[in-house]
Amino acid sequence: MLESLLSRTQKLSLWLTWIGGTLIVLSAFLVTLEILLRKVFNISLGGADEISGYAFGVATSFALSFALFERAHIRVDALMGVIPRKLHSVINLLGLVLLVGFALVVTTMVWGMVGDTLKHGSRSITPMRVPLAYPQIPWLLGWVLFVITGVLLGLVAVKRLLAGDTTGVQELIGVKSIDEQIQDESV
Numbered sequence: 001m002l003e004s005l006l007s008r009t010q011k012l013s014l015w016l017t018w019i020g021g022t023l024i025v026l027s028a029f030l031v032t033l034e035i036l037l038r039k040v041f042n043i044s045l046g047g048a049d050e051i052s053g054y055a056f057g058v059a060t061s062f063a064l065s066f067a068l069f070e071r072a073h074i075r076v077d078a079l080m081g082v083i084p085r086k087l088h089s090v091i092n093l094l095g096l097v098l099l100v101g102f103a104l105v106v107t108t109m110v111w112g113m114v115g116d117t118l119k120h121g122s123r124s125i126t127p128m129r130v131p132l133a134y135p136q137i138p139w140l141l142g143w144v145l146f147v148i149t150g151v152l153l154g155l156v157a158v159k160r161l162l163a164g165d166t167t168g169v170q171e172l173i174g175v176k177s178i179d180e181q182i183q184d185e186s187v
Contacts, residue, residue: 002159006152013065013149016142020059027052047128054135061142064103065149070184073099077175089161089169093154096173100150107143114140 027048034048067073075095080088116122117132124130153173160168176184 002152002156006156009065009145009149009152010069013062013069013145016062016145017066020062020142023055023059027055047126047130050124050126050128050130054130058135058138058142061139061146064142064146068099068146068149068153071173071176075175080175086166088174089157089166092169092174093157093161096150096154096157100147100154103143103147103150107140107147110136110140110143 030045030048031052034045037043037045080091083091114133114136117136122132124132157169157173160166160172
């Protein structure tokens with residue numbers, strides 16, 4: 001059950017990452033068009049920087065859970081070489097708990113901000129006057145998925161740890177080995 005839910009969450013996170021990447025590419029085209037129009041015709045679309053900022057925020061939050069599945073989040077693992085292998089699973093689980101705890105704090109703050117935005121009908125203070133709920137709600141959904149993904153990964157890791165499957169825990173939440181990183185680059 002947990003493994004199946006985790007698999008579906010991974011597929012969703014991949015799709016959201018592709019959507020976020022598309023937003024970034026479209027933003028790059030918009031900014032390029034804006035620059036060309038300014039330089040060649042001395043006109044401006046206006047708001048390209050604002051729209052690309054929103055796209056970047058949404059794309060980033062959409063990619064957080066996929067990065068968790070890919071074990072791509074930055075972490076300091078300098079001590080892993082001197083710590084007994086038996087403790088690696090526990091340390092990786094502790095790292096995941098701390099990361100998810102931090103994400104939960106951020107998500108709670110974002111939730112409150114979106115609630116205030118909706119309550120007050122807040123708009124950007126730019127000429128576009130964008131209702132801030134438009135970029136904030138997908139941004140919040142990315143953070144919520146990140147927390148859900150972290151909790152699911154943690155539960156599956158604990159299940160594997162209790163079953164004595166430390167290799168499975170490592171493959172799920174551990175630091176990628178050099179060989180794994182090289183293989184990822186060659187694919």
